[in-house]
Amino acid sequence: xxxxxxxxxxxxxxxxxxxxxxxxxxxxxxxxxxxxxxxxxxxxxxxxxxxxxxxxxxxxxxxxxxxxxxxxxxxxxxxxxxxxxxxxxxxxxxxxxxxxxxxxxxxxxxxxxxxxxxxxxxxxxxxxxxxxxxxxxxxxxxxxxxxxxxxxxxxxxxxxxxxxxxxxxxxxxxxxxxxxxxxxxxxxxxxxxxxxxxxxxxxxxxxxxxxxxxxxxxxxxxxxxxxxxxxxxxxxxxxxxxxxxxxxxxxxxxxxxxxxxxxxxxxxxxxxxxxxxxxxxxxxxxxxxxxxxxxxxxxxxxxxxxxxxxxxxxxxxxxxxxxxxxxxxxxxxxxxxxxxxxxxxxxxxxxxxxxxxxxxx
Numbered sequence: 187x188x189x190x191x192x193x194x195x196x197x198x199x200x201x202x203x204x205x206x207x208x209x210x211x212x213x214x215x216x217x218x219x220x221x222x223x224x225x226x227x228x229x230x231x232x233x234x235x236x237x238x239x240x241x242x243x244x245x246x247x248x249x250x251x252x253x254x255x256x257x258x259x260x261x262x263x264x265x266x267x268x269x270x271x272x273x274x275x276x277x278x279x280x281x282x283x284x285x286x287x288x289x290x291x292x293x294x295x296x297x298x299x300x301x302x303x304x305x306x307x308x309x310x311x312x313x314x315x316x317x318x319x320x321x322x323x324x325x326x327x328x329x330x331x332x333x334x335x336x337x338x339x340x341x342x343x344x345x346x347x348x349x350x351x352x353x354x355x356x357x358x359x360x361x362x363x364x365x366x367x368x369x370x371x372x373x374x375x376x377x378x379x380x381x382x383x384x385x386x387x388x389x390x391x392x393x394x395x396x397x398x399x400x401x402x403x404x405x406x407x408x409x410x411x412x413x414x415x416x417x418x419x420x421x422x423x424x425x426x427x428x429x430x431x432x433x434x435x436x437x438x439x440x441x442x443x444x445x446x447x448x449x450x451x452x453x454x455x456x457x458x459x460x461x462x463x464x465x466x467x468x469x470x471x472x473x474x475x476x477x478x479x480x481x482x483x484x485x486x487x488x489x490x491x492x493x494x495x496x497x498x499x500x501x502x503x504x505x506x507x508x509x510x511x512x513x514x515x516x517x518x519x520x521x522x523x524x525x526x527x528x529x530x531x532x533x534x535x536x537x538x539x540x541x542x543x544x545x546x547x
Contacts, residue, residue, distance in 0.1 A: 190495065191220045199483065199493040203232055224255070290402035297479060297499040298400045299357050305496055306360030308484045310340040319532050320395060321346050323425050323539070331390040336377050336414055337397030341370040350391075355380055378409050381416040389417050392424045396535070399428040399500050402477075404511070407501070412515045415524060418542040423527070427535045431473050431502040435531060466497065473502050503536050512540060521545065 187210075190199045204210065212222070232248045302309065320343060327333065329349040335341070338354025339361050353371040356362050365372040375383050377397055392414050401407040414424055467478040479497040509529055516524040528539040 187222055188225050189216075189220045189222050199495065203230075224253070290406060293402050293499055294400065297497055301482070301496045301498050302358040303360045305482050305484050306358055306364065309482070310361065310364050313340055313342055316343055316346055317395070317427075317532065319530075319537065320393060320425065320427070323391075323393070323423075324350065327391050327423075332388065334384075334389045334392045334417060336380060336392060336394040338365065338370075338372060341365040341368055341372065343393065343395070344368075344370050355383075377413060378406060379413065381413040384417055386416045387419050390419055390422050392418055392422070393426075394424070395427045396429065398426060398508075399502060400498070401501065402499060408511050408514055408518075411511055412518070415515060415519070415522075415540065415542055420522065420542060420544050422542050424540045424542070425537070426508065426540070427532070427537050428503045428508055429500055430531065430534050430536045431476055431504045432531075433472050433534050464499075467500075476502050476504065478502065505531075505536065508536050508538055512538065 187202045187204045188199065189202065216222075228250055230248045230250065231245050234244060234246050324333070324343060324346045327347060327350050331350045333350050333352045335343055335352060335354035338344075338356050339358075341354055341364070344352050344354065353373070354365065355373050355375045355377075356365075357374070357376050359374060362372050362374055373383070377394070378401075394410075394414055398407050398410050401410055411426070414426070418424055465475045465478050467473065467475075467480050469481060478500055480500050482496045482498060483493050484496065485493045509526060512524060512526060523543045523545055525541045525543060526538055527541050528537075530537050
């Protein structure tokens with residue numbers, strides 16, 4: 187049986203072996219602070235002791251068999267207000283402080299910047315494959331093109347086209363340390379004000395992959411797009427990717443949903459309300475709200491017996507929303523014009539290629 191307990195923006199996980207024909211009674215901390223469930227898998231890694239001299243524990247593979255389980259709970263009235271300090275739902279309400287739209291900077295600090303610094307090493311190990319459409323875009327650029335990667339992460343796109351000159355920027359110090367270890371040219375900045383750090387109109391192309399959707403308000407998303415376009419040289423191209431609300435299209439589901447069978451089936455609410463505005467999204471399921479907190483699980487040891495869960499804020503984009511924001515920037519800007527060259531859907535993401543033109547072209 188798998189357990190998890192939420193504390194601030196971190197969620198701890200643990201596992202317990204539950205033998206056949208056993209009875210488990212959950213009280214106090216186990217009942218109110220931890221959620222429990224049974225992971226959907228064919229085999230389990232279980233510890234056993236076969237070294238009687240050193241008492242060292244080892245791991246063994248144990249196949250699953252057919253399971254029947256019964257759960258009995260004491261229910262309470264719907265209007266009952268739990269006064270237990272350890273109650274999970276009460277804790278979630280307490281954690282809502284600071285999650286109001288009037289304080290977007292704090293939300294981004296706590297649930298974007300801080301989270302990425304905490305998960306940087308683990309996150310980097312999962313970000314090694316370059317998306318084909320992004321690769322095609324970078325390889326289509328002429329030799330010697332000066333390119334900026336806004337939100338470069340671990341710098342996975344830097345080696346796609348050796349004939350271009352590429353630099354990157356990110357808000358996560360720990361991700362930039364990984365770039366530094368790889369001898370990549372990067373600098374620390376926020377995409378909201380990167381155009382105040384770097385001289386405008388100097389880049390032949392800019393990519394921003396999975397960044398804008400971390401901005402809390404529409405105004406901040408517009409500002410981030412505007413900053414990117416300010417840095418483009420005339421006739422330059424910007425490629426922007428954001429996570430899509432629509433994870434299913436007419437043809438098929440995204441890979442995000444196709445991997446749903448790996449999700450832990452926990453006995454808890456799929457979504458928890460945070461001040462009735464933000465929701466904790468259940469991984470590998472369709473989105474129900476646009477503004478959500480998405481969990482990231484980080485294993486704390488090699489045996490994966492204990493793990494912590496962190497949360498990242500996302501605003502998932504509906505079809506046409508990204509184009510609308512770009513059109514708003516075009517209406518605000520008087521120094522240059524903007525033209526959307528291509529708009530498409532790529533594996534659960536909405537994507538646009540934008541060209542910057544002189545005002546009368």
